[in-house]
Amino acid sequence: MSVVTRFAPSPTGALHLGHAWSAVQAHARARDAGGRFLLRIEDIDGTRSRPGHVAAILDDLDWLGLDWDGEVVFQSQRLALYAAALDRLADSGLAYRCTCTRADIAAAASAPHGVGGVLYPGTCRGREVDPAQPHCWRLDMARAVEAAGPLDWTDEIAGRVAADPAIHGDVVLARKDAPSSYHLAVTVDDAAQGVTHVVRGRDLFAATHVHRLLQALLGLPTPVYRHHPLLAGPDGERLAKRHGAPSLAAMRAEGVAGRALAMDLKAGRLPLGFGVLDD
Numbered sequence: 001m002s003v004v005t006r007f008a009p010s011p012t013g014a015l016h017l018g019h020a021w022s023a024v025q026a027h028a029r030a031r032d033a034g035g036r037f038l039l040r041i042e043d044i045d046g047t048r049s050r051p052g053h054v055a056a057i058l059d060d061l062d063w064l065g066l067d068w069d070g071e072v073v074f075q076s077q078r079l080a081l082y083a084a085a086l087d088r089l090a091d092s093g094l095a096y097r098c099t100c101t102r103a104d105i106a107a108a109a110s111a112p113h114g115v116g117g118v119l120y121p122g123t124c125r126g127r128e129v130d131p132a133q134p135h136c137w138r139l140d141m142a143r144a145v146e147a148a149g150p151l152d153w154t155d156e157i158a159g160r161v162a163a164d165p166a167i168h169g170d171v172v173l174a175r176k177d178a179p180s181s182y183h184l185a186v187t188v189d190d191a192a193q194g195v196t197h198v199v200r201g202r203d204l205f206a207a208t209h210v211h212r213l214l215q216a217l218l219g220l221p222t223p224v225y226r227h228h229p230l231l232a233g234p235d236g237e238r239l240a241k242r243h244g245a246p247s248l249a250a251m252r253a254e255g256v257a258g259r260a261l262a263m264d265l266k267a268g269r270l271p272l273g274f275g276v277l278d279d
Contacts (some may be wrong), residue, residue, distance in 0.1 A: 001196060002033075002034075002035050002036070002196070003029065003030050003033040003034075003035030003036070003196055003197050004030065004035055004036045004037075004038065004193070004194050004195050004196045004197065005026040005027070005029050005030040005035065005036075005037050005038070005195065005196075005197050005198070005199050006026065006037070006038040006039070006040050006190070006193065006195050006198070007022065007023040007026050007027070007037070007038075007039055007040070007061075007066075007068075008039075008040040008041070008042050008186070008189075009023075009041065009042065009057055010041075010042045010043065010045065010048075010049065011041055011042075011043050011049045011050055011051070011053035011054045011057060012045060012048040012049055012050070012053065013053060014053070014056060014247035014248070014249055014250075015056070015057055015060045015247065015248045015249075016239055016240075016245035016246060016247050016248060017231060017239055017245065017246065017248070017251070017270075017271070017274060018201070018230060018231045018238075018239035018240070018245060019060075019248070020060070020064055020248055020261065020262065020265060021228075021231050021265055022199065022200060022201055022228065023061065023064065023066055024064065024066065024262050024265040024266050025199050025226070025228055025265075025266075026199035026200075027066045028266050029197055029199050029226065030197070035196075036069040036070075037066070037067070037068050037069055038068055038069060038070060038073070038193055038195070039061070039068040039072045039073070040072070040073045040074075040075065040189060040193070041054055041057070041072060041073070041074045041075065042075050042182070042185065042186070043074055043075055043076045044075045044076055044079070044178050044179060044180055044185060045178055049076075056249060058072075059249070060248040060249065060252075060258075063248065063252055063258035063259075064248075064258045064259065064261065064262040065258060065259040065262050066262065073189070073193065075180075075185055075189065078185075078188075078189065078192075079179045079180070081188050081189075081192060082174070082179055082180035082184055082185050082188055083179065085184060085187075085188050085218055086137055086173055086174055086180070086184065088217075088218060089139065089173065089217060089218075090137070092147070092217075093140070093143065094139060094140050094143055094144050094147065094217060095137050095138065095139055095140065095173055096124060096125055096126075096129075096137070096138055096140060097124065097129040097131065097135040097136070097137060097138075098120070098123070098124040098125075098129070098135055098136050098137070098138045098170075098172075099124060099129055099133050099134065099135045100120070100123050100124060104123070105118060105120055105121065105123075106118060108121045108123065119168070119169030119170075120138065120169050120170045120171075122170060124138070125138075125140060125170065134176050135176060136172050136173075136174060136175050136176045137172070137173045137174040138170040138171065138172055138173060139170055139171050139172075139173055139210075139214075140170060141165065141166055141168070141169055141170045141171070142166070144165070144213055144217060145165060145166055145213065147217065148213055148216040148217055149216075150162070150163075151163035151165075151212050151213060151216055152212070153208060153212050153222055153224075153225060154224050154225065155205075155208075155224075155225045155226065155227055156197075156224060156225070156226040157226060157227060157228070158205070158227065161208075163208075163209050163212040163213060164209050165209040165210045165212070165213040167206070167209060168206070168209065168210050171183055171210055182207070183207065183210045183211060183214065184214065186211065187211045187214040187215060187218070187220065188218070188220075190223060191215070191218075191220035191221055195223050196223050196224065197223055197224045197225075197226065198223045198224070198225045198226070199225075199226045199228065200225075200226075200227060200228070201227065201228060201229075201230050202227045202228060202229055202230055202277075203230060203238075204227065205227040208225055208227070229276045229277055229278070230276070230277045231270065231274055231275070231276060231277065232274065232275050232276070232277050233245060233246075233273070233274060234273035234274070236275075238277060239274075
């Protein structure tokens with residue numbers, strides 16, 4: 001089987017060393033196996049995505065010496081694929097409209113807690129919702145799990161993993177302000193692009209439970225996963241845009257050699273002061 005990996009950043013800010021760490025690993029996983037490395041821009045968040053960030057991402061990858069195969073894919077050009085997948089789930093009785101706001105959910109005394117905090121309490125499940133009202137689409141998790149049956153996936157680090165998507169509750173499939181959620185779009189795209197190996201951070205490990213379920217419901221193949229450890233900065237905090245992680249553009253401006261940095265990252269050598277998080 002030919003190995004196909006991808007790097008799929010969101011153009012909502014500058015890439016930092018943590019993004020480079022992930023991109024290098026995905027690139028190496030494909031190239032070392034004589035496979036293909038794809039670039040996908042996950043730009044369906046119209047309120048935060050910026051064309052300038054797309055150009056910066058391409059500059060950063062070029063600076064690192066990471067080439068990709070084929071054309072760059074933009075999620076904003078693939079909305080029909082997500083709509084078709086959502087229609088299949090809705091027609092099967094596995095998706096429903098929801099008009100609840102975050103405040104409604106937070107105020108619900110019966111709302112249970114899951115891996116990401118408060119879970120949706122199912123207020124709109126089984127209720128008639130006027131399509132003209134602003135609404136999102138949610139997955140009826142209980143029905144979906146029953147329809148799919150027991151599931152698992154293979155992770156190159158964690159081994160065989162039993163899927164437990166119910167820990168997420170009735171996840172959003174399409175938002176009020178966006179035509180698809182991350183869960184639905186990434187599942188559809190990985191299958192459509194023939195991705196065989198998903199290399200991404202450990203922070204997305206829990207999301208894979210949902211993705212495995214959606215693959216089963218939509219009749220899509222399941223790739224092999226590799227959820228790698230995350231990086232921490234000199235302050236010990238996980239590198240993230242919201243934490244002000246130093247950007248790759250800033251490192252480039254300081255004279256850091258991008259290709260040498262990529263080679264070091266591939267070998268597991270990090271810049272002074274940076275480290276790998278254990279959990």
